[in-house]
Amino acid sequence: MTLQDLLMLDLPPLLAALLAGGTCGLLGSFLVLRRESLVGDALAHAVLPGIILGFAVTGVASGLPMLAGAMLAGLAAVGLIAVVQKAARLDPGAAIGAVFTTFFAVGLVLIEVTGARSVDLDLDCVLFGQLETLVWTEGRSLAALVDPAALAALPRQLGLMAGVAVAVGLTVAALWRPLKLICFDPGYAAALGLPSRGLEIGLAMMVAAAAVAAFQAVGSILVVAMLVCPAAALRLMTDDYRTQVLGGAALGAALGGVGYALAGPVPAALGIGVALNAAGVIGTLGGLAVAAAALARRRASVTPRPAEPALPGSAPGSA
Amino acid sequence: MLIPYNTLVVLLGCALLGVAAGTVGTFALLRGRALVADAIGHAALPGVALAALVVGAVGADPRSLPPLLAGAALAGLLGVLAVQALSRTGRIREDAAIAVVLSAFYAAGVALLSWLQTRPGAAQAGLSKFILGQAAAMRAEDAIIAAAVAGACLLVVLLAFQALRAASFDPDFARVQGLAVGRVDLLLLGLLVVVCVAGLQAVGLILVVALLVLPAATARLLTHRLPRMLAIAAAVGAVAGAGGAMASAWRPEVPTGAAVVLAAAAMFSLALLFSPGRGLLARGAIRLRRRLSADTDHFLRAAWEAQEAAGAGPGTAGDRWASIESVAATRGWTPGRARRLARWLALRGLVACAQGHVHLTPLGATAARRAVRAHRVVEHHLLAAGAADIASADRLADLVEHGLPAEMAARLLPEPSALPDSPHALGKGTP
Numbered sequence: 001m002t003l004q005d006l007l008m009l010d011l012p013p014l015l016a017a018l019l020a021g022g023t024c025g026l027l028g029s030f031l032v033l034r035r036e037s038l039v040g041d042a043l044a045h046a047v048l049p050g051i052i053l054g055f056a057v058t059g060v061a062s063g064l065p066m067l068a069g070a071m072l073a074g075l076a077a078v079g080l081i082a083v084v085q086k087a088a089r090l091d092p093g094a095a096i097g098a099v100f101t102t103f104f105a106v107g108l109v110l111i112e113v114t115g116a117r118s119v120d121l122d123l124d125c126v127l128f129g130q131l132e133t134l135v136w137t138e139g140r141s142l143a144a145l146v147d148p149a150a151l152a153a154l155p156r157q158l159g160l161m162a163g164v165a166v167a168v169g170l171t172v173a174a175l176w177r178p179l180k181l182i183c184f185d186p187g188y189a190a191a192l193g194l195p196s197r198g199l200e201i202g203l204a205m206m207v208a209a210a211a212v213a214a215f216q217a218v219g220s221i222l223v224v225a226m227l228v229c230p231a232a233a234l235r236l237m238t239d240d241y242r243t244q245v246l247g248g249a250a251l252g253a254a255l256g257g258v259g260y261a262l263a264g265p266v267p268a269a270l271g272i273g274v275a276l277n278a279a280g281v282i283g284t285l286g287g288l289a290v291a292a293a294a295l296a297r298r299r300a301s302v303t304p305r306p307a308e309p310a311l312p313g314s315a316p317g318s319a
Numbered sequence: 320m321l322i323p324y325n326t327l328v329v330l331l332g333c334a335l336l337g338v339a340a341g342t343v344g345t346f347a348l349l350r351g352r353a354l355v356a357d358a359i360g361h362a363a364l365p366g367v368a369l370a371a372l373v374v375g376a377v378g379a380d381p382r383s384l385p386p387l388l389a390g391a392a393l394a395g396l397l398g399v400l401a402v403q404a405l406s407r408t409g410r411i412r413e414d415a416a417i418a419v420v421l422s423a424f425y426a427a428g429v430a431l432l433s434w435l436q437t438r439p440g441a442a443q444a445g446l447s448k449f450i451l452g453q454a455a456a457m458r459a460e461d462a463i464i465a466a467a468v469a470g471a472c473l474l475v476v477l478l479a480f481q482a483l484r485a486a487s488f489d490p491d492f493a494r495v496q497g498l499a500v501g502r503v504d505l506l507l508l509g510l511l512v513v514v515c516v517a518g519l520q521a522v523g524l525i526l527v528v529a530l531l532v533l534p535a536a537t538a539r540l541l542t543h544r545l546p547r548m549l550a551i552a553a554a555v556g557a558v559a560g561a562g563g564a565m566a567s568a569w570r571p572e573v574p575t576g577a578a579v580v581l582a583a584a585a586m587f588s589l590a591l592l593f594s595p596g597r598g599l600l601a602r603g604a605i606r607l608r609r610r611l612s613a614d615t616d617h618f619l620r621a622a623w624e625a626q627e628a629a630g631a632g633p634g635t636a637g638d639r640w641a642s643i644e645s646v647a648a649t650r651g652w653t654p655g656r657a658r659r660l661a662r663w664l665a666l667r668g669l670v671a672c673a674q675g676h677v678h679l680t681p682l683g684a685t686a687a688r689r690a691v692r693a694h695r696v697v698e699h700h701l702l703a704a705g706a707a708d709i710a711s712a713d714r715l716a717d718l719v720e721h722g723l724p725a726e727m728a729a730r731l732l733p734e735p736s737a738l739p740d741s742p743h744a745l746g747k748g749t750p
Contacts, residue, residue, distance in 0.1 A: 101529035225422030277433035283426020
């Protein structure tokens with residue numbers, strides 16, 4: 001493996017995995033703490049029709065139109081979930097299940113109807129992600145790293161991801177305390193006069209934006225793994241808000257980087273002819289991280305009582 | 320038009336699958352476990368991939384369905400157990416556990432699929448149809464397997480109906496009655512796994528949850544009674560399943576799962592809008608009618624009290640003209656809103672309008688008298704009970720008086736009796 005290969009073929013996907021993992025990991029903690037993990041699941045699916053429409057209207061497969069479409073779709077989904085839940089008196093889970101599957105199905109049909117399929121938004125991208133297809137054609141030498149013209153040839157998706165990552169990071173930093181309040185004591189937050197509803201919608205919009213940015217790297221469904229797994233693992237390990245949120249972001253980025261490396265470059269470097277889908281490996285690692293955290297927690301919490309025998313099926317994600 | 324035998328069998332199989340999904344989904348919905356099906360569906364992917372690997376390794380027919388479904392069922396079961404194990408940590412609630420399990424298992428499946436594709440042999444061919452469903456690719460024997468599994472589910476539901484009903488509606492009571500609710504829950508989870516697996520080929524593992532949730536949610540909007548709910552959910556599921564299969568035969572490139580979900584979602588949307596009891600339109604109409612009747616009462620009372628304030632005695636008010644502006648000022652309405660209300664009341668024959676003033680008709684005077692009585696009696700009751708001071712009694716009465724059930728109103732305000740005096744001064748400026 002040459003330096004040129006590294007720059008052209010491995011750097012963009014690695015950056016994408018780090019950015020997507022970090023952004024999703026950062027936001028995931030708020031979802032898990034607010035008991036809204038399934039809203040993350042729903043948003044990851046529900047942005048699909050928005051992405052496709054944004055693409056179909058402008059014909060450009062990246063950037064702001066898709067982001068705008070996705071955020072609109074996310075807003076519509078969140079609103080519809082609330083309406084359905086109230087009107088049909090369903091429990092939140094069922095309302096979420098009814099709405100996001102419908103949005104996802106609309107997205108799937110739109111892919112066929114709008115002809116988005118023929119370009120680079122095909123079903124495989126939605127289902128499996130296409131981290132491996134991000135290449136930097138100008139990355140011929142280290143000098144390209146400081147050459148503006150060469151940097152401009154980096155995949156457009158990376159720009160979107162970086163932008164969303166910065167925006168989400170700044171927003172979370174600016175709203176650190178209000179977000180903490182709506183996570184732990186929404187009632188108190190409302191009593192303080194915080195615009196809880198606005199914060200909740202803002203959070204949903206950030207998740208939708210992160211889902212779109214990560215969508216092209218890891219696909220609709222594996223975004224869920226990036227959102228929830230790091231946060232759930234940290235939830236098993238810490239009670240500290242700061243550790244939870246920042247640790248979630250760090251773990252997400254780490255899972256992204258390690259997962260990408262394990263999927264292709266490392267086996268290749270070792271001479272093993274196996275290349276796995278990077279998004280799949282990242283998600284699997286996320287599940288293993290949660291399982292490891294759960295096992296470590298069980299071991300740590302064993303009291304002087306005789307140890308209980310391990311229950312079957314206590315290792316999620318081990319398949 | 321003659322439907323080919325294969326298509327017909329697939330159509331009927333998908334319809335029966337929809338019936339089973341609607342029925343099992345109803346109990347899952349009532350028990351609050353609907354989204355577990357999402358975890359089961361996604362978790363099936365690594366099972367299908369591993370089964371394909373094994374089938375390929377032993378050289379059996381890779382198109383044979385049962386081993387793949389068995390793999391899917393095992394993986395789905397493992398997924399359910401993983402959700403329960405994670406929930407038992409007490410740290411991760413069930414929703415987060417579901418999200419973790421569905422995404423991690425699916426990711427493992429994706430990684431496995433990508434590995435399978437690099438191996439020689441046709442084992443992985445067509446596995447992606449399990450992800451989004453492709454009814455058009457189903458053979459008659461596949462449909463018969465799915466239908467048999469669905470039929471077995473239905474049978475189990477019928478046999479265990481009493482236990483499922485008890486556990487769904489009042490688990491605590493059922494437990495006290497000696498029902499092993501834990502075992503009923505296990506049965507329900509088992510049924511969910513089986514239905515999800517049976518639906519893999521027709522609906523696909525990502526959207527199979529919709530076939531369980533949407534028909535049941537549609538039925539929930541339309542009825543309160545369990546037998547009727549089951550029947551409606553089964554019918555919606557059947558139509559969605561058959562519709563998806565037809566769409567797949569007509570346009571094979573559209574994922575069948577999407578077609579099934581959209582058919583079910585269309586029926587759900589219709590119910591959400593037009594359901595007589597819970598639909599958005601019915602509820603909107605009820606709200607509008609309530610607001611209008613409260614506004615009518617307020618307008619008539621304000622018109623009546625404006626005349627009292629202008630010097631008419633309690634018994635004789637109603638014979639003079641009251642300005643719409645003063646009504647608006649009393650109620651805190653905009654003049655436009657008061658004028659619109661006045662026109663509406665004139666249409667209904669309750670007032671006569673002229674030059675910005677209203678005059679109560681005999682019908683209107685009766686209604687106004689009733690509204691004034693209701694308000695004042697509630698006010699006096701609140702004051703007598705020491706529940707409020709004079710100003711807040713006025714406001715509280717505004718909230719209470721319109722919702723009084725007829726029987727209670729009759730008890731509070733026995734007719735005929737003299738109209739009570741207002742406890743507070745009347746005229747402009749009073750709220």
